[in-house]
Amino acid sequence: MSTENHSNLYFGVKKFIKQESNASFISGGIAGAVSRTVVSPFERAKILLQLQGPGSKHAYNGMFRTIFKMYADEGWKGLFRGNLLNCIRIFPYSAVQYSVFEKCKEVLRARDPGRKENYAYERLIAGSIGGIVSVAVTYPLDLVRARITIQTASLSKLDKGKLAQAPGIMQTIKDVYKNEGGFCGLYRGISATTLGVAPYVAINFALYEKFRDYMQQSSYDYSNPIWKLSAGAFSSFIGGVLIYPLDVLRKRYQVANMAGGELGFQYKSVSQALVSIFKNEGFFGAYKGLTANLYKIVPSMAVSWLCYDTLKEKIDKW
Incomplete structure (x- = not known):
């Protein structure tokens, strides 16, 4: 390829990346993958704690004990079990979330030509749509x-008391599709998930941008990574605590049909599930695994916002 062709290709790629929507998409995807890898052990510990229903033997107790048990049972790979799939999922998930959020803000601002900043309620709406x-x-x-x-953890002893062999991604998809209602089975629990994700993203994104606006308008140097990490951590903490019961509900829905319901919960609807959790497991049952979740989402979103803002700024200046 000639020097001229190389130059044309370079400027073509640069122009593509620098487009606002593409820059948000790429920055958001990379930020999501990096942040989730950093907190992968906490992510898995949180899920295992959430899924200990009234029918389980409570093999896991406490976030750090759960992480140590994962390591003892499955080695270091157990700490990152499912992380590759999580990164494959989180790249488009985070990319779509950030890019839709930015696009929605742009559309809402366009109603009032000349306005450069979004109102708080517009950011909440944009965050909700991005989450959905x-x-x-x-x-x-x-x-x-x-x-x-859960199939590789001590909660699910499906092979005569031994830990189940780690299933493959495609095999799991085939099993769900074949045994749990086809295509609809792959979306089991999406209503509970949406109810949790939409308000969380709305609160997280709106709060972060509010802090960012305040810092930029004050004498503080917001280019300092510490401020970005702090703002991302605080906004994710508030959002995470407020909507956590819906996150528990989301995970319960996703695995309720496994192993004939041996985990101890079967739900008919979102409202019935919430009532059942509070009634049978008490108030703290709805916050089971909260500590592990905070250990995951607080540093995860702090790193995610730092990566996103930094990458976005680099692309804008490129």
Whole structure:
């Protein structure tokens, strides 16, 4: 290829990447993959703690004890079990979330020409839409990851007391499709997931941008990574605590049909499931695994926002 062709290709790629929607998509995808890899052990520990229903023997107790038990049972690979699938899922999930959020803000601002900033309620709306669209695009991968997580852990002893062999991604998809209602089976629990993700993304994104606006308008140097990490951590903490029961419900829905319901819960609807959790397991049953979740989402979103803002700024200046 000639030097001229190389130059044309370079400027073509640069122009493509620098487009606002593409820059948000790429930055969001990379930020999501990096942040989730960093907190993968906490992510898996959270899921295992959430899925200990009234019918389980509570093999896992406490976030760090759960991580140590995962390591003892499955080695270091157990700490990152399902992370490859999680990264495959989180790249489009995070990319769609950020890009839809930015696009929705742009559309809402366009109603008032000349306005450069969005109102708080517009950011909440944009975040909700970003959360809903990202869930719709990637939900089957989320369901499969939850299944793989529990099938390889001590909660599910399906092979005469021994830990089950780690299932493959395609095999899990085939099993769900074949035995649980076809295509609809791959979206089991999506309503519960959407109910949890939409308000979480709305609160997280809106709060982060509010902090960012405040810092940029004050004397603080917001280019300092510490400020970005702090703002991302605080906004994710608030959102995570407020909507956590819906996150528990989401995971329960995804695995309720496994192993004939041996985990101890079967739900008919979202409302019935929430009532059942609070009634049978108490208030703290709805917050089972909260500590592990906070250990996961707080650093995860802090790293995600730092990566996103940094990459976005680099692309804009490119």
